[in-house]
Amino acid sequence: MKGFIGRLFARHVKPELGTPGPRVSGGELPPHLYGAIAEFANADALLHAVHATRKEGYQVVEAYTPYPIEELNDAIGHGPSRVPLLVLLGGIAGGLFGFGLQYWTSVIAYPLNIGGRPYNSWVSFIPITFECTILFAGIAAVLGMLVLNGLPMPYHPVFSVPRFQLASRDRFFLMILARDPRFRAGDTLRFMETLGASHVSDVED
Amino acid sequence: MNETNQSWAPPLADLAVLGRRGLIVGALASAVSAVGLISNPAQFYRSYLVAFALVLGVALGSLAISMLHHMSGGAWGLxxxxxxxxxxxxxxxxxxxxxxxxxxxxxxxxxxDPARVAGDAILRHRAVYMNPTFFAIRLGICLLLWTLFAQVLSRLSKRQDDAPAPGLERRMQLVAAPGLALYCLLVSIASVDLLMSLDLHWFSAIYGVYVVGGQALSGLAFTLLVSLFLARRDPMRDVLQPRHVHDHGNLLLAFTMLWAYFALSQFLIIWSGNLPEEIGFFHDRLTGGWGAVSLFLALFHFAVPFVFLLSRDFKRNIGKLAWAAGLLLFMRWVDLFWLVSPAFHPGTLSFHWLDVTTPVALFGLFLAAFARELGTRSLLPVNDPELPVALEVHAHG
Incomplete structure (x- = not known):
């Protein structure tokens, strides 16, 4: 079970600060460097840059956009979301809870003869079972989304980039994290400059 | 997008084959059924009623969904x-x-049956409304109005194809809005006449919408099967995108749940009430072999398609979704069979070969007419202002 939960959250473990020391690609990673970020004027430029970045071999990449872009998730290499699985588990738990609660009260705890109907009147249990299924699935969706996203997160290193506030207005950002095996201080920034970004900068932790 | 009418021309040769097969199978099954009509007329009409309700449901469900689309818009419908x-x-x-x-x-x-009416006070009371002449008039009016709405919408759609004209979409909406409301009312009337009145005294206020929900499901399931047929051929091969199919899958899920909601509401209320004048309907359908059919309906008309349709991957793939559509179309027949047949064989499961040949006959003939109609227009409403956006391909790199 521990292994299962571990795997469930594996990809969403909080991004660690890149460990200082020798890199796969050679060179040293300065401490306090979280990643390199590039700003784009529109979604097409961003998507283009994402494809180029992935092609270059970078894997730990994040993108920030003012509105959802459907194909971005696939382009950036994030696998399918784990939220649906949590929703399913929540729904099953809710259904069992809803039916179990009614069964327990009507059959075991307070059996009442109502018009000669069986104690286990499962037909009339269905609406509440259904409602509990939806309720628990909904709660699982919201909480699962928050937990898997690592929210609430009062501070994130990208906030140290002054222009990043534009990500919620009209700018599109692409960040390569320092913990990417291919990340090299300086080189990665220069690579991002070739992608047609309007601004690039380091992200300090 | 700057496509001409030509590029969305239907695959006429394949449609002709489909239509011819439908016609041959339909004609053969009709001939076999005709033998049944002579040897066992009572059974023939029972089976024929199920077959008629099934094919009527496919056509009316399609009409209703097209009116729904005129009201809502959206790429899924185009x-x-x-x-x-x-x-x-x-x-x-x-x-x-x-x-x-x-x-x-x-x-x-x-x-x-005059003899039964004479001996039954309730039937005598109902005779003003429930008599063969008025039945025929009501059914005729219903079919006439449905046909009228279908033709008006189809003609407006044709005019849109011939030349783009502003305001045509609005006019289609103005027809579709009352059409949708009228459709529901008329189905309610027709379903009481055709199906509910099979039982001597039984009544249920939710019956009409139960049939409406079933028809929507029939129409969409058939449409998705045709959609798969077209998606495997030019020119629609590259048109249908996962996002369209996703919407179709969600709609199929919604209609499946809607049908289950109506079915359960009806069952729950009557089961809880347990009143002598109502419970007979379910008693007939839960005893003998019919209980197994009821369970089969709950499992395969709802539970199994519901679970599969929850999956995003399943809904985004027309090849997979078509399996659900095929299952649901088959279950529509089971549902109608379950509504009709126990009225004549309460408490004993009964199945006759005419129950197979009559639906095959009507469905085959329907398919032949459908294939011919589908071949007369381009496969997309070329001049609809929403079309370019609906066909936009979001592909980068």
Whole structure:
């Protein structure tokens, strides 16, 4: 079970600060460097840059956009979301809870003869079972989304980039994290400059 | 997008093959069924009623979904609109299918049998409304109005194809809005006449919408199967995108749940009430072999498709979604069979070979007419202002 939960959250473990020391690609990673970020004027430029970045071999990449872009998730290499699985588990738990609660009260705890109907009147249990299924699935969706996203997160290193506030207005950002095996201080920034970004900068932790 | 009408021309050769197969199978099954009509007329009409209700449901469900799309808009509807319109244009043929029913009323309905009416106070009371003449008039009016709405919408759609004209979309909406409301009312009337009155005294206020929900499901399931047929051929091969299919899958899930909601509401209320004048309907359908059919319906008309349709991957793939559509179309027949047959064989599961040949006959003939209608127009409403956005391909790199 521990292994299962571990795997469930594996990809969403909080991004660690890149460990200082020798890199796969050679060179040293300065401490306090979280990643390199590039700003784009529109979604097409961003998507283009994402494809180029992935092609270059970078894997730990994040993108920030003012509105959802459907194909971005696939382009950036994030696998399918784990939220649906949590929703399913929540729904099953809710259904069992809803039916179990009614069964327990009507059959075991307070059996009442109502018009000669069986104690286990499962037909009339269905609406509440259904409602509990939806309720628990909904709660699982919201909480699962928050937990898997690592929210609430009062501070994130990208906030140290002054222009990043534009990500919620009209700018599109692409960040390569320092913990990417291919990340090299300086080189990665220069690579991002070739992608047609309007601004690039380091992200300090 | 700057496509001409030519590029969305239907695959006429393949449609002709489909239509010819439908015609041959339909004609053969009709001939076999005709033997049944002579040897066992009572059974013939019972089976024929199920078959008629099934095919009527496909055409009317398609009409209703096309009206729904005129009201709501959206890419999902534009890519299947021509399939829906072609189905709804078969309504004149389906009106023709209703004619044999009028000769078999006395085999089907207790109110059509003068001897039973004379001996039953409630039936005598109902005779003003429930009599063969008024039944035929009501059915005729329903079929006429449905056909009228289908034709008006289809003609407006054709005019849009011929030349883009501003305001045509609005006019289609102005027809579709009252059409949708009227459709529901008329189905309610027709379902009481055709199906509910099979039981001597039984009544249920939710019956009409239960049939409406079933028809929507029939129409969409058939449309998705045709959609798969077209998606495997030019020119629609590259048109249908996962995002369209996703919407179709969600709609199929919604209609499946809607049907289950109506079915359960009806069952829950009558089961809880347990009143002698209502419970008979479910008693007939839960005892003997019919209990197994009821369970089969709960599992395969709801539970199994519901679970599969929850999956995003399943809904985004027309090849997979078509399996659900095929299952649901088959279950529509089981549902109608379950509504009709226990009225004649309460407590004993009964199945006759005519129960297979009559639906095959009507469905085959319907398919032939459908294939012909689908071939008469381009497969997309070329001049619809929403079309370019609906066909936009979001592909980068």
């Amino acid at each position: 890519v299947i609109r021509r399939i829906l319109e072609a189905s709804s244009r078969t309504l004149p043929l389906i009106a023709l299918f209703a004619v044999p029913l009028l000769f078999g009323l006395k085999y089907l309905y207790p109110w059509a």
